[in-house]
Amino acid sequence: MVAETQSFTAPRDRHLFARQLHLWLAAFLIFCAALSLQFGAADVRLSALLGKLVTGEPLSQMERIVLFDIRLPRLAMGGLVGAALAVSGATMQGLFRNPLADPGIVGVGAGAGLGAILAIVLGSMLPLGLTQLIGAQLVPVAAFLGGWGSTLLLYHVSTRGGRTSVATMLLAGIALGALAGAVSGILVYIADDQQLRDLTFWGLGSLAGASWGKILTAGPLIVISIAAALCLGRGLNGLALGEATAAHMGIAVQRMKSVAILSVAGATGAAVAISGGIGFVGIVVPHLLRLACGPDHRTLLVNAGLLGASLLILADVIARMVISPAELPIGIVTAVLGAPVFLWILLRRRGVVDL
Amino acid sequence: MIGAACKHTRRGSWTIAAITLATALFGAHTAWTVSAASSAHAEGSGDVLSLGGSVTEIVAALGQEHRLKARDTTSSYPPSVTDLPDVGYVRALSPEGVLAVNPSLIVAEEGAGPPEALEVIRAARIEYVEVPEAYSRDGILRKIEVVGDALGVSDRAEDLARKVGADLSTAMTKAERAEADKRRVLFIISANGGKITASGSGTAADAIIRMAGGVNAVTSFDGYKQMSDEALAAAAPDAILMMDRSGDHAVDDEELLSLPAMRLTPAAETRDVIRIDGMLLLGFGPRTAQAVTELSGALYGGEG
Amino acid sequence: MTLEARSISVDYGKRRVLHGVTFMARPGAVTAIVGPNGSGKSTLLGAVSGDLPHEGTVSLGGRDVARMPIWQVAAQRAVLPQASRLAFDFTVLEVVRLGLQSGRSGDRADIPMRALARVGLAHYAARTFQELSGGEAQRVMLARVLAQVWEPVDQGEARWLLLDEPVSSLDIAHQLQVMQIARDFASAGGGVVAVMHDLNLTALFADEVTVLSEGEIIAAGTPGAVMTDAILSRAYGCALKVSTPPARNIPYILPHAAAS
Secondary structure, three states: OHHHHHHOOOOOOOOHHHHHHHHHHHHHOOOOOOOOHHOOOOOHHHHHHEEHHHHHHOOHHHHHHHHHHHHHHHHHHHHHHHHHHHHHHHHHHHOOOOOOOOHHHHHHHHHHHHHHHHHHHHHHOOOOOHHHHHHHHHHHHHHHHHHHHHHHHHHHHOOOOOOEOHHHHHHHOOOHHHHHEEEEEEEEHHHHHHHHHHHHHHHHOOOOOOHHHHHHHHHHHHHHHHHHHHHHHHHHHHHHOOHHHHHHOOOOOHHHHHHHHHHHHHHHHHHHOOOOOOOHHHHHHHHHHHHHHHOOOOHHHHHHHHHHHHHHHHHHHHHOOOOOOOOHHHEEEEEEHHHHHHHHHHOOOOOOOOO | OHHHHHHHHHHHHHHHHHHHHHHHHHHHHHHHHHHHOOOOOOOOOOEEEEHHHHHHHHHHHOOOHHHHEOOOOOOOOHHHHHHOEEEOOOOOOOHHHHHHHOEEEEEEEEEOOOOOHHHHHHHOOOEEEEEEEOOHHHHHHHHHHHHHHHOOHHHHHHHHHHHHHHHHHHHHHHHHHOOHHHOOOEEEEOOHHHEEEEEEOOOHHHHHHHHHOOOOOOOOEOOOOEOHHHHHHHHHOOOEEEEEEOOOOOOHHHHHHHHHHHHOOOOHHHHOOEEEOHHHHOOOOOHHHHHHHHHHHHHOOOOO | OOEEEEEEEEEEEEEEEEEHHHHHHHOOOOOEEEOOOOOOHHHHHHHHHHOOOOOOEEEEEEEEEHHHHHHHOOOOEEOOOOOOOOOOOHHHHHHHHHOOOOOOOOOOOOOHHHHHHHHHHHOOOOOEEEEEEOOHHHHHHHHHHHHOOOEEEEEOEOOOEEEOOOOOOOHEEEEEEHHHHHHHHHHHOOEEEEEOOOOOHHHOOOOOOOOOOOOOOEEOOOHHHHHHOOOOOOOOOOOOEEOOOOOOOOOEEEEEEHHH
């Protein structure tokens, strides 16, 4: 057998390329971050501020506010949300063994949407004291609870005797989505027109509401969830061969499924809560990466986090620049950029995708 | 075979690189061109940011239009203000967009937001005046007073309020009818796809209908709601009121009145469809007296 | 380091398909499980490999598998399923590498290519798995399983290959190739348990044969002892004629009609 080793050398390795891509994408993320700090509606430029830092000249109040209270939190939020959506998407796709799976499948989107609608429409009916206590955080908190709650419910429904049926979860997710949609419909009927407009804007998603408060609330949860998901690479690879085979290869399948679902619920729930509905990142980013360097989840998850963060930060730069000083909801930008790519993926894979 | 598979992989890498790079370049390009263009903004010469259609109208009516630096999307009257930079929809402002305009004073209608944007604006110590909303004669006068105080032209505001108040009183008195003579008016905000969304009570439409001597045909709910055909028939409006959105809202009278829900109404028999500019009709600003007169005239004929 | 399955019962819903079966296999031998369709062969292997909930205990070298950490079990034995579906476009080499993940540490980087070479598919390493034929896919899966337990004996302990109909979709040349791989693994001290359909191939390569019928073991022993007219005809419910060409002393099975 030793002789055979000599005669057969491994072909060019895309795993190696995937690992090199970590560095390239990290560089790209830094580039996007710089772009995001450099440009905005206000005439404050990072390049100028760096010059001032070197010369020791103090920043003006305007510059400080724009940089520290607007652009930095937006940058942080864009990065967190983009990474959360892309990593969650890759995790879901691995878990469901389907390249078109989306965090929405586990009911996060529907649940979060319902939570947000409840908060927007019924928030005014809460006792005044409570409203003041939660204040501006009411909608995000409700959206998170809705997303998290519906995922846990789905998980509970589809787990019997310590085994989670992914198929049951998928179907129950559709049912729960329909139910959430119906309840949302009733609430939309109750809503007044101001609330309806708020709902529309929430649904489109935006990073305009970025604040350090939101980042401090949602950030740790997103970071922990992503960190947990990044540990799943080996397990998700095994799962590509089916649950039984994964178990034969020494993967604790049930534990991995639990971690995957909880991390997706945590990351996506928190992301949707602070930014509203932002589409296509979760599907398009992992898919592009799979095309480039294969489906190995050990590298895919990390790359997805980096590319997701970069692209969402970039999308945000576009969102706030095209109609400056007003801005587009970022959901529109990701849809405009993401939908054609998604369509291209579908057409390219026609016949291979089976749901 | 190995070569083919490698080529495939490499092509994939190129594809992703191309897409990513294209997005990046697009983003950078957008940022660059816009930031280059921003210095050339047709910015107003003033230092006031006005948020809300009626607020902007009041600012202009006070003769202070020259002080405006920027406006929101809902501010479209007088037409000259549309030359000013637009900071977005009044309830979904971008904090940096507002700061970019760099106003020293923001006059905003009630409900401007989101709260995060207001927080940043507060942090930037920009003076912020909120103008309370109310769908009544007194409400309009109060708005004028608040805007006037904010702009430091209280005297002018007093004059304007006196004139607007008098006009409103005259218009409303003229429009006054005996209860039995009042016509039932249905305000339709949208008739898209044959589904009619109409105004209940508590809305600007409801208020203007009453001020013009009519009766809102629908009072069973608050706000704007989609109504069933039967409920619309039961509401039996004598006239239908819609916003005139100059073309983009192309449900013509023929189409509207031939809807099953409408066919049974008295309004369909008399073909009584009134269209008035939305900002004029629902703005509750300085022009509301004119709206009352127009609506009342349309309802009751020239003598109104 | 024997593999023991004691009093194994498996129910599908309310129907019991294995009735308290006790099965044993020793390292250094290829143990074949044969029997007609529905006799419980694959079910027995499913219970032994831990896929199916079952009564009774399975132990490796005297240790109860149910109480061993799953990674430790995986380091000890690898399972080749009847058919595999793979999600995503992994290449052949990447699929084989998946088998490595659960193996023992050490200098292992070259194992996947060697395993692929062993099944004669090294030149397919860069292909995507999805474009392989059924037989090629089956052999790649065998390479993956081989990679998982590459050394038949590890730190003095035998490792196990559990193969569920490993040659079902292969042509005759590759049937022989795969059975030879199993044979070599056993000769090197490892243990092989294979569910088999082809009785002649079984007779050629197995050291031990267990015959299942209707959820019970009706015979176990060497091919010469077990593969008799009476036992096989009873198990398969049709008349079979076993002849033994004197040169090699290996049973050779023909249907009765053809033999007469």
